[in-house]
Amino acid sequence: xxxxxxxxxxxxxxxxxxxxxxxxxxxxxxxxxxxxxxxxxxxxxxxxxxxxxxxxxxxxxxxxxxxxxxxxxxxxxxxxxxxxxxxxxxxxxxxxxxxxxxxxxxxxxxxxxxxxxxxxxxxxxxxxxxxxxxxxxxxxxxxxxxxxxxxxxxxxxxxxxxxxxxxxxxxxxxxxxxxxxxxx
Numbered sequence: 001x002x003x004x005x006x007x008x009x010x011x012x013x014x015x016x017x018x019x020x021x022x023x024x025x026x027x028x029x030x031x032x033x034x035x036x037x038x039x040x041x042x043x044x045x046x047x048x049x050x051x052x053x054x055x056x057x058x059x060x061x062x063x064x065x066x067x068x069x070x071x072x073x074x075x076x077x078x079x080x081x082x083x084x085x086x087x088x089x090x091x092x093x094x095x096x097x098x099x100x101x102x103x104x105x106x107x108x109x110x111x112x113x114x115x116x117x118x119x120x121x122x123x124x125x126x127x128x129x130x131x132x133x134x135x136x137x138x139x140x141x142x143x144x145x146x147x148x149x150x151x152x153x154x155x156x157x158x159x160x161x162x163x164x165x166x167x168x169x170x171x172x173x174x175x176x177x178x179x180x181x182x183x184x
Contacts, residue, residue, distance in 0.1 A: 001031060003038040003112075006099045009092075010114035011085050012038065013101060014073070018108050027108065029075060030133070040112055042071055042135040050130045052079075052123045057165045058157075060120015061086055061146040061173065065182035068142035069115035071135040079128030080104035081121040084155055086146060089116035090181040098155055103130075116183040118146040120170075122160035144182070145173035152176050 002015040014035070018027040028034075035041070050059065061084065064070050074083055086098040102124065103109050113119050121130065148170055149157065 001028065001034040003035070008085065008087050008094045008097055008099050008117075011087075011099045011117065012040070012112040014110040014112055016108060016110065029110070030073070035112075040071075040073075042133075044073075044133040044135060045137050046134045048132050048134065052128045052130075053126065054165055055123055055126050056160050057123045057128075058120065058148050058160050058170065059167070060084070060170065061118035061148050062120060063088060063116075063118045063144055063146075064136065064139055064142040065144055066115075066142075068136050068139035069183070071115050072113045072117075072119055072132050073110055074103065074113070074119070074121075074130060074132040075108075075110040076103040076105055077129045077131055078105050079123065079125035080106070081123050081128055081130060082158060082160075083111045083119075083121045085111065085113040085117040085119050086153060086155075086176075087116065088118050088146065088179065088181045089183040091184055092116070096153065096176050098153055100155060120148055122157055124158060145170065146179060147171075147173045147175050150175040
């Protein structure tokens with residue numbers, strides 16, 4: 001398992017090894033000891049599985065406030081997405097910066113986003129399935145977000161967000177300049 005750093009401290013790209021033969025393949029997609037060697041130590045609390053049938057579906061940018069803040073380990077098992085993590089840790093040297101990476105069933109990459117990141121994705125294919133671990137359970141009272149297409153963020157979204165495919169709550173999140181971050 002290779003673990004690569006990104007421009008934002010704590011946001012990592014995880015590349016599990018996939019070994020194949022005539023029968024198919026085998027891959028250790030999660031191994032606590034391998035991730036711990038790179039500082040990723042969590043008692044993962046919840047696994048989520050999301051399916052989007054259409055290309056251009058946006059989910060995000062979401063995060064949870066402390067004490068329910070979540071780290072996420074995200075992967076795609078079918079199709080492809082542009083996965084994005086935005087630093088919302090007030091005082092961080094990369095506050096407002098983002099990492100955007102294509103995750104797909106083909107490239108087998110994963111994105112690790114620590115707590116303090118607004119996270120979201122746009123489907124790049126029909127029939128995209130996203131699986132991700134979270135370090136805390138979903139707590140609706142702690143849910144917060146950031147407007148996915150805030151121009152200040154500078155995210156180069158592909159053809160995303162047909163208005164019919166965007167959840168109303170995701171249209172209403174504040175822009176970065178209006179966000180009162182719970183992360184210091």
